Amino acid sequence: MKRTERHHLKENEFAEWLLGAKNWYEANNKTIGYLGIAVLLVIVAAMGFTAYRQMSAGKASSALAEALTVAEAPVLPPAPGEAGKPPVQRPGTYPTERARLEAALPKLMAVADAYPGSDAGIMARFRAAAALVAVGRTQDGIQQYKEVVGKGKGAYQAMARMGIAEAHLTAGQFDQAIAALKEIESLKSDDVPGDGVLMALGRAYKLSGKADEAKKTFKRVVDEFPTSPYAAAARREAGGGA
Numbered sequence: 001m002k003r004t005e006r007h008h009l010k011e012n013e014f015a016e017w018l019l020g021a022k023n024w025y026e027a028n029n030k031t032i033g034y035l036g037i038a039v040l041l042v043i044v045a046a047m048g049f050t051a052y053r054q055m056s057a058g059k060a061s062s063a064l065a066e067a068l069t070v071a072e073a074p075v076l077p078p079a080p081g082e083a084g085k086p087p088v089q090r091p092g093t094y095p096t097e098r099a100r101l102e103a104a105l106p107k108l109m110a111v112a113d114a115y116p117g118s119d120a121g122i123m124a125r126f127r128a129a130a131a132l133v134a135v136g137r138t139q140d141g142i143q144q145y146k147e148v149v150g151k152g153k154g155a156y157q158a159m160a161r162m163g164i165a166e167a168h169l170t171a172g173q174f175d176q177a178i179a180a181l182k183e184i185e186s187l188k189s190d191d192v193p194g195d196g197v198l199m200a201l202g203r204a205y206k207l208s209g210k211a212d213e214a215k216k217t218f219k220r221v222v223d224e225f226p227t228s229p230y231a232a233a234a235r236r237e238a239g240g241g242a
Contacts, residue, residue: 060111060120067107067124071131073100101131112144122152129163138171158184158191165200174208195225202237215239 075094078087094100108128115121126148132141145167148160161184168177181201184192198221205214214237221234228234 060115060118063111063114064120064124067104067111068127070107071100071104071127073103075100098135101135105131105135112147116147116151122148122156125151126156126159126163129160129167133163133167133170138167142167155191158189162192162200165204169204169207174204177204178208195221195228195230198224199230199234202234206237 073092073094074090075097076090078089078095081087089095094103105128108124108131112121112125112128116125125144129141129144129148132138132144134141142164145160145163149157149164152160161180165177165180165184168174168180178201181197181204185194185197185201188194198217202214202217202221205211205217218234218238221228221230222238225231
């Protein structure tokens with residue numbers, strides 16, 4: 001395969017992965033909105049692409065591409081069967097999002113376990129963690145996110161830390177979600193926009209019923225990041241109007 005063809009293949013694979021992340025975000029946007037995980041997807045788009053382009057074109061990336069083929073397969077209802085026969089699921093499709101996730105999970109975990117330190121393996125583990133949370137296996141998902149934190153770096157760690165917070169919130173574990181977000185905020189990492197983390201923390205406080213802490217956190221967004229795109233919303237949440 002020519003070098004230019006490999007280059008385009010990598011870009012196409014990443015584009016498919018990013019589309020999957022977008023679809024996952026849209027499917028979970030009610031919960032994700034509370035945490036501001038949109039920030040996470042910005043990190044993926046801005047930083048993950050560079051890391052992915054540097055991925056080797058060997059077995060790890062090939063295995064990841066195969067797993068993503070399942071993870072991003074179309075979700076379609078079964079096709080009507082012939083007279084007197086039951087409906088038939090179209091090849092390469094799944095009847096529900098859950099069915100697709102359940103099919104993708106073992107493939108993603110196989111890549112993660114076979115290539116634990118590679119970009120492909122870390123990305124596969126992140127996707128597996130998100131899938132586990134989505135199918136209700138929250139604690140298993142959190143454990144996989146923690147593995148990403150331990151093995152990854154930069155944007156990967158940021159994505160996983162935010163994933164842990166989102167997982168706790170999905171499970172109604174507000175105190176754990178708040179603790180996770182406070183840890184992210186205290187790291188002052190360049191890989192995570194500080195204003196986005198504070199907005200997520202403020203919303204987590206609000207959901208937990210800690211109104212005073214929520215208002216204080218939203219006010220920090222206004223005071224510390226006056227030009228932030230979140231500033232107007234933070235001002236409203238803090239009780240300062242538009």
